[in-house]
Amino acid sequence: MEHQDYFRQVSGFIPFEIHFIIIITLIIIYYFIIHFDSLFFLVFICSYMFLAPLFGYLGDRYNRKLIMCVGIFFWSLVTLASSFIGKDHFWALLLTRGLVGVGEASYSTIAPTIIADLFIKEKRTNMLSVFYFAIPVGSGLGYIVGSEVDDVTGDWHWALRVTPGLGLLAVILLLFVVQEPKRGAIEAHPEHTLHRTSWLADIKALCRNPSFVLSTFGFTTVAFVTGSLALWAPAFLFRAGVFTGEKQPCLKAPCDNSDSLIFGIITVVTGILGVASGVQASKKLRIKTPRADPLVCAAGLLLAAPFLYLSIMFAQASTVATYIFIFLGETFLSMNWAIVADILLYVVIPTRRSTAEAFQIVLSHLLGDAISPYLIGVVSDSIKKSDSYMWEFRSLQMSLLLCSFVAVVGGAFFLATALFIEKDRHLADNYVPSDDAPIVVPKRGRSTKVSVSSVLI
Numbered sequence: 001m002e003h004q005d006y007f008r009q010v011s012g013f014i015p016f017e018i019h020f021i022i023i024i025t026l027i028i029i030y031y032f033i034i035h036f037d038s039l040f041f042l043v044f045i046c047s048y049m050f051l052a053p054l055f056g057y058l059g060d061r062y063n064r065k066l067i068m069c070v071g072i073f074f075w076s077l078v079t080l081a082s083s084f085i086g087k088d089h090f091w092a093l094l095l096t097r098g099l100v101g102v103g104e105a106s107y108s109t110i111a112p113t114i115i116a117d118l119f120i121k122e123k124r125t126n127m128l129s130v131f132y133f134a135i136p137v138g139s140g141l142g143y144i145v146g147s148e149v150d151d152v153t154g155d156w157h158w159a160l161r162v163t164p165g166l167g168l169l170a171v172i173l174l175l176f177v178v179q180e181p182k183r184g185a186i187e188a189h190p191e192h193t194l195h196r197t198s199w200l201a202d203i204k205a206l207c208r209n210p211s212f213v214l215s216t217f218g219f220t221t222v223a224f225v226t227g228s229l230a231l232w233a234p235a236f237l238f239r240a241g242v243f244t245g246e247k248q249p250c251l252k253a254p255c256d257n258s259d260s261l262i263f264g265i266i267t268v269v270t271g272i273l274g275v276a277s278g279v280q281a282s283k284k285l286r287i288k289t290p291r292a293d294p295l296v297c298a299a300g301l302l303l304a305a306p307f308l309y310l311s312i313m314f315a316q317a318s319t320v321a322t323y324i325f326i327f328l329g330e331t332f333l334s335m336n337w338a339i340v341a342d343i344l345l346y347v348v349i350p351t352r353r354s355t356a357e358a359f360q361i362v363l364s365h366l367l368g369d370a371i372s373p374y375l376i377g378v379v380s381d382s383i384k385k386s387d388s389y390m391w392e393f394r395s396l397q398m399s400l401l402l403c404s405f406v407a408v409v410g411g412a413f414f415l416a417t418a419l420f421i422e423k424d425r426h427l428a429d430n431y432v433p434s435d436d437a438p439i440v441v442p443k444r445g446r447s448t449k450v451s452v453s454s455v456l457i
Contacts, residue, residue, distance in 0.1 A: 047101030049365045052109055056358025057199050059110040060351055065180045069171050071106020074099070076167030083160035103167075109357040116345045116353060117181040122283065125342050129279040132337035137268050148261075183350040202355045211294075211347045211424035212356060214417040218297060219340045220364040221410025225308070225333060225403045227369020228376050233326070234260040236396050240315035240322065243393040266327055274300070274334025282339055290425075291418040293339045298414035300335030305407040307332065312400050316393070333407070336414070343417070347424040349431050376400060 058067055082096035112128065119127045149159040197205075206212055237259040241247035278296055285292035311325030348356045376399045384395035 047098040048104050049101075049362045049370060051101055051105035052358040052361040053355075054358075055105045056109045056355040056361075059113065059354030059357075060183075060202070063180055064110045064114055064354070065174055065178055068107050068110055069174050071102050072167050072174070073171050075103025075106075076164040076171075078102075079160055079167070080164040083158070105358075105361075109354050109361060112341050112345065112357060113183070113350075113353040114178075114181065117183055117350070124345070125279055125283070125338065128341050128345075129275050129338040132275050132341065133272050137271060141264070141268065183353075197351075199355065202352045203359065205352065206348070206356055206359055209347060209424055210420040211417050212344060212360075214413050214420070215294065215297070215340055215343050216360045216363050218294075218301070218410045218413035218417060219336070219360065220368045221301065221406045221413065222333060222336060222340075223364040223368025224372040224406050225304075225410075228372040228400065228403050229326075229330070230369070231373040232376055232396065232400060234263050236312075236315065236393075236400060237263065237319075237322070239389070239393040239396060241319065242389050243316060244319070246319065249389060262323065263326075266323065266330060270327055270330035271334045271337075274331045275337050277331070278335030279338050281335070290422050293343050294414045294417035294421055297336035297339050297343075298411045298418070300332045301407045301414065302411035304329045304332035305404045305411070308407060309401065309404040312397055312404075315397065343421070347421070347428050349428055372406075376402065 055067060055071065078096045078099040082093055082100075085093040085096065112131065115127055115131060116124060145159070145162070149162060238247065241259070242249050278300060281299075282292050282296045285296060289295070307325045307329035311322050311329055314321040314325060344356055344360060345353060376396075379399035379402065380395040383398050384391045
C-alpha cells in the first residue's frame with residue numbers, strides 16, 4: 001500500500017500502465033526510424049556505442065525523463081536535417097545519420113530502468129516483454145514502410161521526413177504524462193538508502209558480476225546474428241531468387257523490394273511470438289528452478305541455430321521452405337530479448353542499472369551488429385571466385401553460415417550464466433553499502449583491514 005501511495009503522488013494519479021504504454025510507443029517509433037535507412041546502420045551503431053556510456057552515467061545520477069526528452073528531440077532534428085542533404089554532400093549525410101545514435105543511447109539505456117522502478121517480480125517481466133515487442137515491431141515497420149514510401153515517392157529522402165513528427169509526439173508525451181519515479185522505490189533498496197559510487201567503481205563492480213558479464217556476452221551473439229540478418233537477409237533472398245531463375249537481376253532502379261517487405265513482416269511477427277513465448281517458458285520453468293531465465297535464453301539460441309542453417313541451405317531449393325525456416329529461427333532468436341533485460345535488472349542494484357545497460361549496449365554492439373554485417377561481407381568477398389550471379393549467391397550463402405555457429409556460442413554463454421545466477425541475484429537483493437573506508441588495525445601481530453565503525457567506542 002505504501003508503494004501504491006507513493007506512485008499516486010509522483011504520477012499525479014496517472015496509472016502505471018499509461019506511463020508504460022507511452023514508453024512502448026516511443027521505442028516502436030525509434031526502431032521504426034532507424035530501420036528506414038539500413039545503408040547507414042553501421043555508422044549509427046558506432047555513434048550509439050560511444051554515446052551509451054555517457055547517457056548511462058547521467059541516467060544513474062540525474063533526471064531520466066529530461067535526458068530522454070533531450071535525446072529524442074535531438075535525434076528527430078538530425079533525422080529531418082539528413083533528409084535535405086544532397087548526394088554531393090555524402091559526409092554530411094553520414095554525420096547526421098551517425099548522430100541518430102544520440103536518440104537510442106539516451107533512450108535504450110534509461111527506459112528499462114524506469115520500467116524496473118514501476119514494476120517488480122512477475123509483473124516487471126511481463127511489462128519488459130511488452131516493451132521488447134517494440135523492437136521487432138519498430139524494426140519490421142521500418143523495412144515495410146521505408147520500402148513503400150520509396151516506391152510511392154520515388155525518393156528515399158521522404159522516408160526520413162515521415163518520422164520527426166513522431167519523435168516530437170514522443171517528447172510531448174514524455175514531458176506532460178510520464179513522471180520520474182525514484183530509483184528502486186518499490187524494491188528492498190530504494191534510492192535514498194543506496195550510496196552512489198563513482199563511474200569507475202560501478203564498472204569494476206559490474207565486471208565482478210559473472211551473471212551480468214556472461215549474459216552480456218550471450219546477448220552480444222544475438223546482436224551479431226540479428227545485425228547480419230537485418231542487412232544481408234533481403235539481399236540473400238533476392239540473390240537466391242535470381243540464382244533459381246524466379247527473379248530477374250536488378251540492373252536498373254527501381255528494383256524488386258518484395259524481399260524486404262516480406263522480411264519486415266517476418267521480423268514483426270517472429271519478434272512478438274519469440275518474446276512472448278520466451279517469457280511464458282521462463283515463468284513456467286521458474287516453478288522448477290531459479291535458473292530458468294538463462295536456461296530459456298540458452299535454449300532459444302541453440303534451437304535457432306539449426307533453423308538458421310536450414311534457411312540458408314534451402315534457399316537454392318525452395319523459397320517457401322527458406323521463409324519457413326527463417327520464421328522459426330528468428331522466433332527462437334527473439335526469445336531472450338525481455339529475459340536478458342530482466343536478468344540485468346535483478347542482478348544489478350538500482351543505482352548502477354543505467355550504467356549496466358550502457359555497458360551491455362556498448363559490448364553487444366561493438367562485438368555484435370557493428371561488425372557482423374561487415375564481417376559477413378568480407379567473408380563473402382573472400383569466397384567469391386567471380387562476379388557471376390551464381391558466385392554472388394554462393395559466397396553470401398557460405399558466409400551467412402557463420403550466424404549458426406555464433407548462435408551456438410551464445411547458447412554456451414547463457415548456460416554458463418545459469419551457474420552463477422542464484423548467487424548474483426542474492427547479492428543484489430541483499431546489497432549493503434559500506435559507509436566508511438577500511439583502516440589497518442593490528443591483529444595478533446599481523447595487519448588486517450577493518451571498518452572505522454568497528455573500532456569506535
